[in-house]
Amino acid sequence: xxxxxxxxxxxxxxxxxxxxxxxxxxxxxxxxxxxxxxxxxxxxxxxxxxxxxxxxxxxxxxxxxxxxxxxxxxxxxxxxxxxxxxxxxxxxxxxxxxxxxxxxxxxxxxxxxxxxxxxxxxxxxxxxxxxxxxxxxxxxxxxxxxxxxxxxxxxxxxxxxxxxxxxxxxxxxxxxxxxxxxxxxxxxxxxxxxxxxxxxxxxxxxxxxxxxxxxxxxxxxxxxxxxxxxxxxxxxxxxxxxxxxxxxxxxxxxxxxxxxxxxxxxxxxxxxxxxxxxxxxxxx
Amino acid sequence: xxxxxxxxxxxxxxxxxxxxxxxxxxxxxxxxxxxxxxxxxxxxxxxxxxxxxxxxxxxxxxxxxxxxxxxxxxxxxxxxxxxxxxxxxxxxxxxxxxxxxxxxxxxxxxxxxxxxxxxxxxxxxxxxxxxxxxxxxxxxxxxxxxxxxxxxxxxxxxxxxxxxxxxxxxxxxxxxxxxxxxxxxxxxxxxxxxxxxxxxxxxxxxxxxxxxxxxxxxxxxxxxxxxxxxxxxxxxxxxxxxxxxxxxxxxxxxxxxxxxxxxxxxxxxxxxxxxxxxxxxxxxxxxxxxxxxxxxxxxxxxxxxxxxxxxxxxxxx
Numbered sequence: 001x002x003x004x005x006x007x008x009x010x011x012x013x014x015x016x017x018x019x020x021x022x023x024x025x026x027x028x029x030x031x032x033x034x035x036x037x038x039x040x041x042x043x044x045x046x047x048x049x050x051x052x053x054x055x056x057x058x059x060x061x062x063x064x065x066x067x068x069x070x071x072x073x074x075x076x077x078x079x080x081x082x083x084x085x086x087x088x089x090x091x092x093x094x095x096x097x098x099x100x101x102x103x104x105x106x107x108x109x110x111x112x113x114x115x116x117x118x119x120x121x122x123x124x125x126x127x128x129x130x131x132x133x134x135x136x137x138x139x140x141x142x143x144x145x146x147x148x149x150x151x152x153x154x155x156x157x158x159x160x161x162x163x164x165x166x167x168x169x170x171x172x173x174x175x176x177x178x179x180x181x182x183x184x185x186x187x188x189x190x191x192x193x194x195x196x197x198x199x200x201x202x203x204x205x206x207x208x209x210x211x212x213x214x215x216x217x218x219x220x221x222x223x224x225x226x227x228x229x230x231x232x233x234x235x236x237x238x239x240x241x242x243x244x245x246x247x248x249x250x251x252x253x254x255x256x257x258x259x260x261x262x263x264x265x266x267x268x269x270x271x272x273x274x275x276x277x278x279x280x281x282x283x284x
Numbered sequence: 285x286x287x288x289x290x291x292x293x294x295x296x297x298x299x300x301x302x303x304x305x306x307x308x309x310x311x312x313x314x315x316x317x318x319x320x321x322x323x324x325x326x327x328x329x330x331x332x333x334x335x336x337x338x339x340x341x342x343x344x345x346x347x348x349x350x351x352x353x354x355x356x357x358x359x360x361x362x363x364x365x366x367x368x369x370x371x372x373x374x375x376x377x378x379x380x381x382x383x384x385x386x387x388x389x390x391x392x393x394x395x396x397x398x399x400x401x402x403x404x405x406x407x408x409x410x411x412x413x414x415x416x417x418x419x420x421x422x423x424x425x426x427x428x429x430x431x432x433x434x435x436x437x438x439x440x441x442x443x444x445x446x447x448x449x450x451x452x453x454x455x456x457x458x459x460x461x462x463x464x465x466x467x468x469x470x471x472x473x474x475x476x477x478x479x480x481x482x483x484x485x486x487x488x489x490x491x492x493x494x495x496x497x498x499x500x501x502x503x504x505x506x507x508x509x510x511x512x513x514x515x516x517x518x519x520x521x522x523x524x525x526x527x528x529x530x531x532x533x534x535x536x537x538x539x540x541x542x543x544x545x546x547x548x549x550x551x552x553x554x555x556x557x558x559x560x561x562x563x564x565x566x567x568x569x570x571x572x573x574x575x576x577x578x579x580x581x582x583x584x585x586x587x588x589x590x591x592x593x594x595x596x597x598x599x600x601x
Contacts, residue, residue, distance in 0.1 A: 029386040030461045031415040041412035049400045052441075116396035120457070123360045125385040126413055 030125055038126045042134030049108060050142040056104035060146040064097030065153050071216060072157060079217065083158075090154045090161075091242035092215025094175060095235060097150050099207050101143035102183040103200075108135050109190025110199035113280060122281055129277055132187055139183040140176065147175055161246040171245045177262045178238055182206070184269035191276035209235050214243075234261035311374055313338045313465050313496035314359065319368035321354055321520075328354045330520045332368070336513075338464070341487065341497040343507035345589070346517035352500035353393065355517070356469045359498070360390045372465055388465040389458040393473065395450040396457070399443035403434055403453055406442055407460065414461040421460075428456045432486065448479030455486065466490060468499040472506060484509055504586055516592045524592040535583040535591045540565050543577045550576065 050057065068089065076085035112118050112131055121128040151159070163171060185206070193199035212226065213219070213235035219227050230236055237257035244251040314336040321329040329351045336342040346352050357363040359370055361381040370377045377384040398406050404425055411421025429435045432452050437445060442453065451471065458466060468487070472480040487510055491497055501507055507514045508528050516524035516531070524531055540562050542551040550573070553565040557580070566578065 028462050028464050030389070030463055031386070037415065038413055041409055045398065045401065045405075045409055048405065052400050116392050116394040117398065119362060119392055120390075120396040121413070122362055123385060123388075123390050124413060125382060 038130040039133050039137075042130050043137045044134075046108065046134045046138030047141060050138050053104070056101075056107070057142075059104065060097065060101035060142060061149050063100050064093050064146070064150050067096060068093040068150065068154060069157070075216075086154060086158050087160060087247050088243070089216060090151070090159050091239045091246060092210055092213070093150055093154070094147050094242065095178065095215065095239060096207070096210045097146055098143050098175065098179045099182060099210065101146050102139055102179060102186045103204075103207060104186075105135050105139045105183050106186040106190035106193065106199040106202070107196050109187050110193045110196040113191060114195060118281065128281055129274075132191075132273065132277060136180070136183050136187055139186075140179050143179045143183075144172075144176060147179075162248045163246050167245045171242060174238065174241060174245070174258060174262070177259065177266075181262045181266035181269065184266055184273055188269050188273035188276055191273055191280060209233060210239075214239050234265065237261060311371075312336055313340070313373055314342075314498055315369075315371045316355070316359075317369045317371075319355075319358060319365045319370060321351075321358060321363070321365050328520050329358075329365070332520075332522055334515055334522065334525070336496060336498055338496055339491065339494050340513065341491045341499070341511050343511035343514045344498070344500045344517055345502070345504065345507045345514050346500070347502060349519075350517040351520040352502075352517055353469060354520075356390070356392075356467060356500060360388065360467060361385060387463055388467055389461070389463045390467040391451075391454050391458045391469065391471060393469045395447075395454040397442050397450050397453050400441070402439050402441055403429070403445070404438040406453060407456060410457045410460045416461070424460060425456075428459055431459075432456045433482075446479075448475050448482075451475060451479065451483065452486075455483065459490075462495075464494075465496045465498065468497065470500055470502065472501070472503065480506070504589055516589065518592065524588070531588045531592075532583045535587050538583075539581050541579050541581055542566075542569055542573060543579065544573075547577075552581075555580075 068086075071089050071093070072086045076089070077083075079085050080088065109132065112135075118128060118131065121131060155161075161168075189202045190199045193202060210216075212222075212230050213233060214230065215235065219230040219236065222230055237254040238261060240249070240254035241251065241258040243249050244254065312335040314334075316332045316334040319329055319332040320327065332351075332355065334344075344352050344355060354363065358365050359372070359377065361377050361384060364378060372384050373387045375384045375387060398409065401409065407425030407428060408418070408421045411424050412418065414421075416424060425438075429438055432455065434449070434453060434456060437449060442450065445453070455468075455471070471487075472483055475483065484506070487497055487499070497510075499506075499510070511528070513525065513527055514531060515522055524534070526534075537554050538557045539552050540555045541549045541553075544550050551569060555561045555565045562580070569576070
């Protein structure tokens with residue numbers, strides 16, 4: 001690709017630390033960084049954070065695994081005496097897992113927005129919003145990894161999916177779409193929060209949605225008023241769609257609804273995040 | 285070869301610079317012209333006029349709440365002035381912030397370092413964000429590490445470093461790509477004496493290499509030690525401007541002081557500092573207090589500061 005940046009010739013940028021006196025008339029300027037480079041560097045940064053932040057990694061991997069073990073071995077026998085509960089519960093656990101993992105995005109975003117890191121980026125010739133892209137993509141990678149671990153443990157304790165290759169690909173695609181949507185939502189929460197601590201608090205409520213869905217018990221078993229909510233909230237069709245893809249239950253309209261919900265969440269969260277970011281970094 | 289690669293030796297020899305506009309060559313490195321800024325009804329900066337010459341070290345001195353950080357924020361494109369113009373190397377920061385950003389680097393008050401990353405990773409990250417190739421970013425970070433004595437901490441997680449080390453790293457991050465103008469917002473606040481001196485040494489070195497340095501400080505000794513000229517900011521107004529010597533001269537002359545056994549000043553007389561002047565000043569005291577201790581005092585920047593500024597509540601900038 002031809003480089004059309006106007007002032008990027010290498011001779012143009014003497015290394016100051018090691019240079020002699022700068023002669024008059026010679027100016028030293030910073031280059032505008034090309035877009036993918038900044039994004040790539042910030043994705044790498046967020047991934048390093050994900051690996052090193054033991055607490056949030058535990059939250060993303062260990063908690064869903066423990067939850068699954070608990071539901072399968074403690075409650076599972078009562079919920080389904082035939083022993084097949086693990087097949088029922090895995091999709092719900094996967095979404096819960098994605099929620100826990102994505103929640104830490106609000107914390108990372110809020111931290112960067114309040115720590116001075118964002119101001120450094122804002123004074124550099126680059127697009128500061130690359131910071132958010134970095135967090136979102138890293139969250140996607142981290143949570144897909146965590147999902148893989150959860151599914152592997154599930155198979156080890158008796159999960160027997162019937163999905164063929166195509167259904168597996170659709171499953172992974174839908175999970176990734178959901179993670180992307182919910183990560184953007186958490187990123188927006190991180191931008192809206194005044195501090196990292198409050199970001200954590202706001203996001204908490206979202207983590208309860210899977211419990212009031214078809215994740216752990218059929219919604220018909222809930223009281224009528226709750227059924228109404230559980231049937232019409234986004235998590236239920238996503239779980240029903242995953243369940244259908246993985247273990248061959250009835251798909252019905254849940255596939256389209258699932259994709260539709262993810263798209264709606266992604267668009268709304270994306271617009272909200274973009275507005276908040278603009279307001280936060282706007283020159284006052 | 286990567287066109288952004290500046291880490292190799294070939295890049296060390298300055299050669300043909302790109303053609304620069306006349307406005308970049310002539311005129312001051314930084315200029316504030318009639319800059320005002322209010323938050324609500326509170327005027328934070330009022331009609332600030334200031335010029336910093338190329339290669340100069342200029343200190344903006346003021347108490348907490350005087351408007352120093354607001355001035356820095358406007359200068360570094362983070363904020364917009366209500367009125368007036370600010371230029372860096374001839375580029376109007378309001379009209380063309382993207383172009384202005386290419387001409388300065390800033391180290392803010394809070395060390396904007398990434399505590400999860402190592403020293404080396406921080407430096408490479410900033411290099412990458414500044415458009416260097418991975419290889420160039422790596423070699424540049426090694427250069428900066430040895431320059432700022434960060435070598436032995438390159439592998440350490442920044443979260444484990446002392447405040448002084450973090451500040452030094454923060455400065456190194458601002459130097460990843462060399463620029464003409466370096467802006468430092470209270471670079472030594474909270475540092476111990478040794479770390480302060482080390483940072484001062486680095487500022488002097490940068491200045492000797494031709495970098496224009498604009499810094500804010502609430503420490504008079506810092507301004508005195510580093511700056512060719514000082515601007516005194518008092519409640520958003522420029523209360524004084526000049527070299528440290530000029531400012532001191534405006535406050536008063538040297539005095540000779542006589543102390544009692546407890547160290548309190550019992551008498552103080554103006555003097556020109558010569559042997560004759562001092563002995564003339566002391567003669568009347570030789571009989572009344574022959575054993576009293578004597579000291580010679582020049583107005584300090586503290587005196588300057590108190591004379592030019594007014595008492596006020598401390599509040600955030």
